[in-house]
Amino acid sequence: MVGIVGYGGYVPRLRLQRKAVVQANSWFNPGLKAYAKGERAMCNWDEDSLTMAVEAARDCLGACQANDLRAVYFASTSMPFADRQNAGILSTALALGENLSTLDITSSQRAGTSGLITALNAQTGIGGQLLYATADKRRTKAASQQELLFGDGAAAFLLGASGTVADLLGWHQVAIDFVDHYRGENEEFDYTWEERWIRDEGYLKIVPRALKGLFDKTGLKGEQVDRFIMPCVLRGVPEGIAKRAGIGEAAVANQLQEVMGESGAAHALVMLSDALQAARPGETIVLIGWGQGCDVLAFRTTPAIAGASKPRGIKGYLARRKEETNYSKFLAFNDLVTREKGLRSEVDKQTPLTTLYRKKDMLLAMMGGKCRVCGTVQFPKANVCVNPNCGAFHSQDDHPFADTPAKIQSWTADQLTYSPDPPAYCGMVVFDEGGRFMSDFTDMDADKANTGQKMRMVFRIKEHDDARGFTKYFWKATPAY
Template sequence: MTFGILAFGAYIPRLRLQRKAIADAHGWFNAALKGQGKGERAIANWDEDAVTMAVEAARDCLTGQDASRVEAVQMASTTFPFLDRLNSGVVAEALNLGQDLATADAGQTQRAATSVLMTALRGGPATLVLASDKRPVKAASPLEMTAGDGAAALLVGAGRPVATLLASATRTADFVDHYRTPESEFDYQWEERWIRDAGYMPLVPPVVKACLAKAGLGPEAVTRFCMPAVLAKVANSVAKAAGIPDAAVADNLHAVCGETGAAHPLVMLVAALEEAKPGETIMVVGFGQGADVLLFEVTDAIADLPARLGVKGHLARRKEEANYSKFLAFNDTIAMERGMRAEADKQTALSALWRNRATVTAFVGGRCTQCGTLQFPKTRVCVNPNCTAIDTQVPEPFAAKTGTINSYTADRLTYSPDPPACYGMIQFEEGGRWMMDFTDVDEKDLAVGQPMRMMFRVKDMDSQRGFRRYFWKAAPAAVTETSGRA
């Protein structure tokens, strides 16, 4: 048994906002944005946040893994939807990991994820390390152009790792390149050239060298250098200063995704692992009020990892979005007139949520031990008209099942942040069905019999009380041929 990264996964939301749409909207005001109107950035759907994206990345990571072996969940983000409610606890509940679990949230810096990963790799419980960010951006800000939404997941523990840690190093420095407070809502950033010249360049290379020294390796040994940095060529300059070959510098996914905040070091690591061959050496850097550097060696086991979507597969699961005002509306950046129907009270009875958490959060239904009928939700009396036995059902997880559309509609009357509201009856082949919301779907693609997979999403936002409730929705199952590791 060796300790290391046992599996990896990622999640990039399906919508890709065309940067040209942003540039076209704001070029009149800030001419500098015109030159940045190239490529696309991933944007979360209205019903996605750091928690839901972390759930998807975790499910991707756990493909083919025994989820019951997970002993801890640690989630890193600077955009946790809840300030005082354990966000990793929501994720763990959605993943149906049980209560015999250690959980913690880590935030407050862009290197939160690398710090969590470093700790998890010291040995100890099998830990699901999650990183997810959906950064708030001001209209016409540079960050609006460069940021992207996304998440990554790593399963760390003892077993047959796909990558082992050779060494790590860390430094702390209260270098404030940007900050966000509860009062400020959005990032406030200092001059980019200063961040490069006084931040990255003096702070990162010494930590890289220290890490290499601990591993007893020279810089030329690094085959993939994963360092998020928005400013062009900064990663190359840091690599050069440390002696790492320029060819090793990994693409920061700016053109196709944008920088996914605290998740980005792990997103880049996952992207590297998807391509790496056994024996390769991958370096990951997290930068934010100091720097974390981790050095991995890829093992033979990587060839045996079951196929997953990963970064590559999720990038292929893509829909171009040229409607910039939709992005503004999804994020409440502009005050939309949502109509009287949106005023309906969305209060959640927290006592009922707790009582029904298996149904609502984990999407667990029932299986009748008398007649075998699968059903959702789990109830006292079996739904099979020829059975109706009482208290015979055992829990039956539905989240991983693929269903098909039995009936559907695209509704323009009911309130939806993204009309038309698509929903319908989803039927599971082995038994069970539920009338549910659809997500990540286009009206024209709806058809009876279409296969649909379950995704954990925001069900409603309670604007009166600042609460958001989650439930599962159906999304088209056939997404892409591309997989992160096949």
């Protein structure tokens, strides 16, 4: 039976303290005080939906065995490229090869769940395994309610027909052009209608219809549901819907609102990933995806979930956190304020696409080389082996560095170079198995800047070429976790 073979998640390390937002903005909108509790996950300046999806996928693939991967699907409403396949960047960054079906799924908060249904259905045609990732970086207007309620996050799943930890029991979709909010083409922000109408005419009428569809198809009953996953920032709505459907109150999953905020199209799957990490065999999980209609999926966990190795997961990434109390930094990272960046920031950042294509494995997948003659691993891969005692020509095979542990040999905190988050930490990182390179550091704290500090490579934004709307990606080192 088709289902979930593995799962993973990612939540950015920075957690903006909501009270900092409220303190800054309640002069303007006193109503925000109602949302001052807890924290929201916030991307570092060099994170976006794609980098989060890469991390979630690494988390997933690091814990389960991908042995017949045939497709990579990516769902988000905040993809970095409108016309350059984001799933293709994802699969390249993960070094998954080129014999893949790749697809982006977008345009609705329901994209996360609709994409999952599509991917599960596609398995029948494609066969083997599919990697499905979803992420959203939620950009909102300053001083809006959404700014407080939303958060950034990602989840990823390996799907297949064997070795599953959760089997798909069934699904149902209803498509209704109910416009609770929208974001027009080329618009920066959402435009949102009244909450009471969204609740009464939207959620409370449409979700039950979708649930009924699922129950009719599968014969499932409300009381059989062990985990009811329904993201909704309107308080009490999931509980009300569950009750009317006969689903026990205890089954209603935590929204993670206090600890990360609602991560858009990804959030249902962030919650699903989190639920799977805690689930025991034989549990029935019902998942709701909302947006111009409603998706419902039902899974049942298999006996295999008990023995399956667990990823870091949402739980682990929620625990890897750093409180951010500087609201100005959040505004800056999300380009919500015009900063004086200085003349140093003005260097032309054009990316020659020819070079990027030639070096895509090096730049996007951190692929280096290993010398067949002397065994030396090195980054970047070169025509001539760097080992001074070897120097063989054309002797190197591809060798991946992305998952190789490293340590700091030398470092600095650079105040002079332009960085969106000064000081720019960087240093020589030395890989445990050989090889090294001068690397940018990210998610860095002053007390971690030491020679010998253990580091891990992460896929991040190198820089933005604002003049051309191009985002450059590369790998950076971050303190190992």
